[in-house]
Amino acid sequence: MTFEPRQPASRSLALTGSHPAQPTFSYSHVVLAGIRRQEHWSRTCFSKKTPSRALALKNIDYEIVAINLIKDGGQQFSKEFQALNPMKQVPALKIDGITLSQSLAIIEYLEETRPTPRLLPQDPKKRAQVRMISDLLASGIQPLQNLSVLNQVGKENQLTWAQRVIAPGFNALEQILQSTAGKYCMGDEVSMADLCLVPQVANAERYKVDLSPYPTISRINKSLLALEAFQVSHPSRQPDTPPELRA
Amino acid sequence: MTFEPRQPASRSLALTGSHPAQPTFSYSHVVLAGIRRQEHWSRTCFSKKTPSRALALKNIDYEIVAINLIKDGGQQFSKEFQALNPMKQVPALKIDGITLSQSLAIIEYLEETRPTPRLLPQDPKKRAQVRMISDLLASGIQPLQNLSVLNQVGKENQLTWAQRVIAPGFNALEQILQSTAGKYCMGDEVSMADLCLVPQVANAERYKVDLSPYPTISRINKSLLALEAFQVSHPSRQPDTPPELRA
Numbered sequence: 001m002t003f004e005p006r007q008p009a010s011r012s013l014a015l016t017g018s019h020p021a022q023p024t025f026s027y028s029h030v031v032l033a034g035i036r037r038q039e040h041w042s043r044t045c046f047s048k049k050t051p052s053r054a055l056a057l058k059n060i061d062y063e064i065v066a067i068n069l070i071k072d073g074g075q076q077f078s079k080e081f082q083a084l085n086p087m088k089q090v091p092a093l094k095i096d097g098i099t100l101s102q103s104l105a106i107i108e109y110l111e112e113t114r115p116t117p118r119l120l121p122q123d124p125k126k127r128a129q130v131r132m133i134s135d136l137l138a139s140g141i142q143p144l145q146n147l148s149v150l151n152q153v154g155k156e157n158q159l160t161w162a163q164r165v166i167a168p169g170f171n172a173l174e175q176i177l178q179s180t181a182g183k184y185c186m187g188d189e190v191s192m193a194d195l196c197l198v199p200q201v202a203n204a205e206r207y208k209v210d211l212s213p214y215p216t217i218s219r220i221n222k223s224l225l226a227l228e229a230f231q232v233s234h235p236s237r238q239p240d241t242p243p244e245l246r247a
Numbered sequence: 248m249t250f251e252p253r254q255p256a257s258r259s260l261a262l263t264g265s266h267p268a269q270p271t272f273s274y275s276h277v278v279l280a281g282i283r284r285q286e287h288w289s290r291t292c293f294s295k296k297t298p299s300r301a302l303a304l305k306n307i308d309y310e311i312v313a314i315n316l317i318k319d320g321g322q323q324f325s326k327e328f329q330a331l332n333p334m335k336q337v338p339a340l341k342i343d344g345i346t347l348s349q350s351l352a353i354i355e356y357l358e359e360t361r362p363t364p365r366l367l368p369q370d371p372k373k374r375a376q377v378r379m380i381s382d383l384l385a386s387g388i389q390p391l392q393n394l395s396v397l398n399q400v401g402k403e404n405q406l407t408w409a410q411r412v413i414a415p416g417f418n419a420l421e422q423i424l425q426s427t428a429g430k431y432c433m434g435d436e437v438s439m440a441d442l443c444l445v446p447q448v449a450n451a452e453r454y455k456v457d458l459s460p461y462p463t464i465s466r467i468n469k470s471l472l473a474l475e476a477f478q479v480s481h482p483s484r485q486p487d488t489p490p491e492l493r494a
Contacts, residue, residue, distance in 0.1 A: 088422075100375050102383055103382075104378065105375055105376075105379040109371065113371055127355075127356070128347050128353075128355065131351065131355050131356075132349045135350075135385070138386050139351075143386055144390055149391060152408070152411070153400075165395075175335075
């Protein structure tokens with residue numbers, strides 16, 4: 001697969017005046033991405049980058065609007081943001097006159113309306129396996145160690161908690177990948193499953209999960225990070241990346 | 248939509264002898280469903296019933312194999328179960344020579360290979376909205392209050408925890424449904440989203456979530472529970488339902 005991902009335009013949500021106007025955008029596709037304080041920039045990996053990387057892989061121009069989830073009591077609750085997304089959720093994608101949230105639902109929509117290059121294989125059984133891996137990551141692991149859960153378990157327990165929820169998921173995943181993987185999660189083509197894998201490995205590294213029992217996961221992750229589409233949307237090249245961490 | 252769901256055959260995993268043989272089944276489609284102790288029978292709503300209801304709605308014969316997740320240190324780790332599912336996960340569906348886990352991946356596979364009756368609308372935007380609702384339930388709410396998480400937060404905190412994670416998800420869902428729902432989550436046809444809704448409302452009731460702020464959710468749930476396919480797979484008619492709670 002070859003592609004020429006374009007560098008996305010990006011901006012933060014402007015909150016000025018008491019009469020919010022609908023912002024205008026350079027592109028017709030807008031990713032509404034939640035950010036937190038600068039020190040939390042890398043935590044938003046999964047939710048923010050998965051839709052952006054899908055757009056980059058499909059060579060679709062897009063613009064990012066960064067929504068600060070902490071500032072002003074959470075900009076997602078502001079009138080300005082609600083004008084963009086009445087559901088008050090991030091990430092979201094404004095596209096074709098609708099606003100979609102949930103990363104996998106966004107990718108499936110892109111796949112059905114912009115099928116080339118594919119992010120799901122053609123064979124139904126392989127498609128099912130890609131979805132199984134994606135769901136294992138997006139439902140079986142990611143929600144259990146997202147910021148809202150970690151806040152509730154308390155700072156001193158976060159590392160242990162995160163390790164305890166990531167390890168069983170990675171055990172199942174490693175076993176599945178041994179029968180599905182080639183260069184990537186499903187054979188040698190980048191798929192939706194790969195878009196879910198990379199941010200979860202980044203989180204595992206953040207929480208110091210020992211990755212040595214997961215050689216297949218580690219190898220695939222390394223192959224993916226070498227791809228241009230994953231570099232454009234890498235944490236070190238995000239609009240909210242602190243200057244000292246910029247690539 | 249009219250259908251004649253068939254009553255599934257069911258059995259518990261037999262663990263006899265030291266040389267496990269591959270069991271034989273009456274049907275070619277087998278749902279591997281995790282159960283816990285009898286007092287936990289209703290907790291497995293989401294994982295166990297979602298694939299079963301999809302099969303019932305599509306009028307596909309199936310057999311349930313109940314795997315006791317507590318007994319013998321967890322029957323999912325036994326050789327007998329690994330012969331059925333090397334991933335050691337429930338729920339899973341053995342179908343067409345492959346074993347799939349993850350409820351939504353299973354439903355998507357059924358939809359692609361057995362398209363009638365539909366569980367996803369034909370229109371791509373409506374399909375996307377059904378997937379968004381399904382993901383919100385399956386990734387955004389369900390994992391945060393499943394048994395493994397509740398065990399970790401401690402018995403005295405379970406009710407508060409469950410209420411705190413269900414309410415924000417239901418707030419977002421209620422808002423989405425106001426623009427998508429007819430009789431069911433998406434218009435007047437039963438969809439994948441409805442399969443995700445019913446077990447989550449059952450869990451909310453279990454954890455005494457006040458449902459009065461969610462009139463749309465409550466109304467749809469009531470309509471769905473009146474359908475035969477949802478009654479066949481109701482908690483009161485499961486193989487592990489204690490006798491005193493049987494319908």
